[in-house]
Amino acid sequence: MMLSPQLHKILAVAFFLLPFCAQGKLAGFLPFPFKPLFGERSNSADEQQIPDLTALAGNKHGDPIHQLEYRISRLEGVLRLNKMITESGGKIFATNGKKADFDGTVEKCKEAGGSIATPKSPGENDAILYFVKYFNTYAYLGIKQSLIPGRFQLLNGAQLSYTNWYSNEPSGKGQEECVEMYTDGTWNDKICNKNHLIVCQF
Numbered sequence: 001m002m003l004s005p006q007l008h009k010i011l012a013v014a015f016f017l018l019p020f021c022a023q024g025k026l027a028g029f030l031p032f033p034f035k036p037l038f039g040e041r042s043n044s045a046d047e048q049q050i051p052d053l054t055a056l057a058g059n060k061h062g063d064p065i066h067q068l069e070y071r072i073s074r075l076e077g078v079l080r081l082n083k084m085i086t087e088s089g090g091k092i093f094a095t096n097g098k099k100a101d102f103d104g105t106v107e108k109c110k111e112a113g114g115s116i117a118t119p120k121s122p123g124e125n126d127a128i129l130y131f132v133k134y135f136n137t138y139a140y141l142g143i144k145q146s147l148i149p150g151r152f153q154l155l156n157g158a159q160l161s162y163t164n165w166y167s168n169e170p171s172g173k174g175q176e177e178c179v180e181m182y183t184d185g186t187w188n189d190k191i192c193n194k195n196h197l198i199v200c201q202f
Contacts, residue, residue: 009092009202010072010073010075010076010079010092011072012112012113012114012202013079013085013092013094013112013114013202014072014075014079015112015113016094016096016112016113016114016200016202017079017084017085017094017096079094086127086128086130086131087127088121088123088124088126088127089120089121089123089124091124091127091201091202092201092202093117093124093127093128093130093131093199093200093201093202094114094199094200094202095131095135095139095197095198095199095200096108096198097135097197098197098198099137099195099196099197099198100195100196100198101140101192101193101194101195101196102140102144102178102192102193102196103192104198105140105196105198105199105200106142106155108198108200109198109200109201112200112202113202114200114201114202115142115155115200115201116140116141116142116155116199116200116201117139117141117142117199117200117201118141118142118143118154118155118201119141119162119164120161120162121162122162122164124162125162125164125181125185126185128141128181128199129181129183129184129185131197131199132181132182132183132185132197132199133183135197136183137183137196137197138180138181138182138183138194138196138197139180139181139196139197139198139199140178140179140180140181140190140192140196141179141180141181141187142154142155142201143155143160143178143179143187144177144178144179144192145172145174145176145177145178145189149173149174150170150172150173150174152170152179152189163187164185164186164187165186165187165188166182166184166186166187166188167186169186169187169188169189170187170188170189171189172189172190172191175191176189176190176191177189177191177192178190178191178192180194180196
């Protein structure tokens, strides 16, 4: 028996959020027994941890897969309750509360098993906006300038089916190749080396 795609997605989100959660009281509510990835427990909030799945193997209430699915479902509920994740359009959006430039954001999201947040509808835009407002900062989106200056596209080269540009944007005239989200949810073209909030989609 294999985990469903949705549970795989939640597990990826959980690992992405672990260092951030460890900095606050939410870490105490995570429905997993945790142990360090290497060696003894570290005081570093940035050191990733993984769930001790051996604790599930001998559980008399079900096989390890069912127990894992149950615990992941509980984790999803905790993350939703604490607004650590948002959802729209079948996507889960999450932030670890850290900042990076555009390339760094793309890489961090890829490492976590996701991709940089890319809104394709007003609902998805609002799901990303929640984090931008909460942290009162901007975030890069998975949109870049095409080979035609001033024209933007998805990172895979597809055309944009949804946009939410701020008035008179984009205005970089080919000099600003990335796109950031303002704290009101509108977009602005921007150079790619600013440190913005990392928001990923899964």
